[in-house]
Amino acid sequence: MSVTASETRYATVQIALHWLIVVLFATNFLISDDMGRALRIKLQGGVPDQFAALVHPPVGLAILVLMVVRIGLRWWLGAPALPERPALMDRLAPLGASGPLCGFAGGTFVGHGRMGCGHFWCGGCA
Numbered sequence: 446m447s448v449t450a451s452e453t454r455y456a457t458v459q460i461a462l463h464w465l466i467v468v469l470f471a472t473n474f475l476i477s478d479d480m481g482r483a484l485r486i487k488l489q490g491g492v493p494d495q496f497a498a499l500v501h502p503p504v505g506l507a508i509l510v511l512m513v514v515r516i517g518l519r520w521w522l523g524a525p526a527l528p529e530r531p532a533l534m535d536r537l538a539p540l541g542a543s544g545p546l547c548g549f550a551g552g553t554f555v556g557h558g559r560m561g562c563g564h565f566w567c568g569g570c571a
Contacts, residue, residue: 456522462515466508473504 455463476497483498 453525455525456518459515459518459522462511462518466511466515469504469508469511473501473508477501 479495479497480501483493483495486493487498
């Protein structure tokens with residue numbers, strides 16, 4: 446079990462903390478459907494009894510605390526150097542700014558291919 450980050454890998458404690466946060470985040474995401482109903486009950490003066498209303502807030506706070514710990518560990522233990530970019534990424538990068546992809550992004554976010562987020566993100570290529 447490594448306690449410090451090496452040149453090519455994060456420390457084991459950093460990796461474990463990362464995956465713990467992922468599991469907690471996924472749990473909160475999956476149980477958050479009832480939070481809207483719980484909020485309406487709370488705003489009407491009631492006491493929500495849904496499982497999500499009881500679990501969602503403390504899990505969210507745990508994620509916040511663990512993220513602060515994770516940032517502190519990264520500062521204290523360090524992080525591996527960034528790897529060289531693979532040649533495949535260099536070949537595929539221009540495809541990200543191609544017309545079909547941006548047309549899809551613009552149509553998805555706004556409903557038109559020539560307006561909104563997709564048009565802005567792709568530099569007007571749609």
